[in-house]
Amino acid sequence: MGNTVAIVGGGYGGAALARELDPDLDVVLIDPKDAFVHAVAALRGLVDEEWARRIYFGYDGLFIRGRHVRDRAVAVDTGGVTTADGTRIHADYVVLATGSSYPYPAKPDTEDSADSVLRHADTRAQLAASSRVLLLGAGPVGLELAGEITERWPRTKVIVVDPAEDVLGGRYLPELRGALREQLAQRGVRLELGSALTAPPSSPAGVHEPFSVTTEAGVRIEADLWFRCYGMTPLSDMLTGELAAARRPDGHVEVDEHLRVAGTPNVFAIGDVTAVPEPKRSKAASEHAVTVAANIKALATGRPVEQTYRPGPDAVLVPLGSTGGASQVPGPDGPVVLGAAETSGYKGADLLLGRFSELFGVSV
Known part of the structure; x- marks a missing residue:
């Protein structure tokens, strides 16, 4: 061939x-897109102007002989x-x-990196003006976004709603969920679990516009801005x-x-x-x-394919801002739960930026 x-x-x-x-x-x-998007760090880019510019890498850094067709x-x-x-x-x-x-902001919704930076800046201003933020979805994205918001604006009240009975979803250890719930409580994050909303918010996602919603369990929630963190x-x-x-x-x-x-x-x-x-x-x-x-x-080179792929064990790193979070990783005798310090060391502090800077041949 x-x-x-x-x-x-x-x-x-x-x-x-x-x-x-x-x-x-x-x-x-x-x-x-005009550049690779380091989506792992997109939520920090939402709350931090400097990070908003650091998550894009031009594709030219990948190639010696190849090319990017935009x-x-x-x-x-x-x-x-x-x-x-x-x-x-x-x-x-x-x-x-x-x-x-x-859904934005977990992944930028524009194909031009300069436009995406401006979009983040606009949403950041909307967030800064909000005292109460509703997040729909208590999976990794919703929890990470709650962590980023409460680290950047500690006085902002964050409410997380999910029809699931507990945070995170997936086949993870109870100790992991417990560690995340405890840290979220310390940050003042309110969890409304086990009941969906009766109707979506009346305002567009990511726009500062006060609204109220009600869960199927009859809980009324008032907020200034909301994001969808699933889908x-x-x-x-x-x-x-x-x-x-x-x-x-x-x-x-x-x-x-x-x-x-x-x-x-x-x-x-x-x-x-x-x-x-x-x-x-x-x-x-x-x-x-x-x-x-x-x-x-x-x-x-004329040889048959031999390399196979087998899914690894369930693992997840869930930073809550740059210093918090919890993780589940494989251990010698089964899965192990790591706390805030270890999670920050693995992912939270730099959100793997160094690894992808190396891939694209640029300095952090």
Whole structure:
């Protein structure tokens, strides 16, 4: 087979794969954004002006021989990619790394980094003017955002609502949930769990406009601003031909143990868009990239694919601002819960910025 690899999507998995394959193959990275977005740090960028500018990395830093095509893929098949402007990119190998959409501010909703910085600045001003903030969703995003807001504005009252009976969701230890609940209580965060809202807020998300809502349990909540902190949607509607058959009703794409799509010999998928049964995290996407890089290199040199991917144990790092939080990580005898200091050391203080600065060849 030939040497051209079309990677659709420049997020965590796509960027890591492009960097890995670039020295040996002709890589074309297709993404409508002008820069990689370090979404792990997006919530801190919301509350901190300096961080808002630090979460973007130009794609040029990935390449020696490859290139970035700034356009949206509208059709992906076994022979290549067609973009929104009608350009056809023929490829010997295609990798779907489109990731997922998620409500702002967990993921910026603009394709231009300068516009995104301005959007963050506007929302930051709206937040600064708010004394009560409602967050819908008590998963990792909702808890992290509660931590960032209360660290930046300690007097702001944050209310978190979720129909689930406890925070976080997923298959995590009770000790982890307990540690997070305790730290949130110390920050004055109010948890309203086990009951959904009877109707969404009347004002737009992220806009300072006082409102009141009621939970199905009859609890009335008044706030000045709100955000939706749930609703991940895989981005896979550009699959055509035989690839479309691999797309599940929920949008996730079925892959085999080699991360190939629909049993095709030359099309792979990595990251959030896959149906791999594991939490959708940046770490998993980067590990997918390692597997697919090895398999594409094997195919390019006439060897069969051999590298397989197996989901790891459930793990999560949940910082609450730069100094708080709790985590669950694998240990020698099973999962281990880490407290605020360890979580800050792993993620909270720098939000992995150094790791991705290195990937893109720039200094922090």
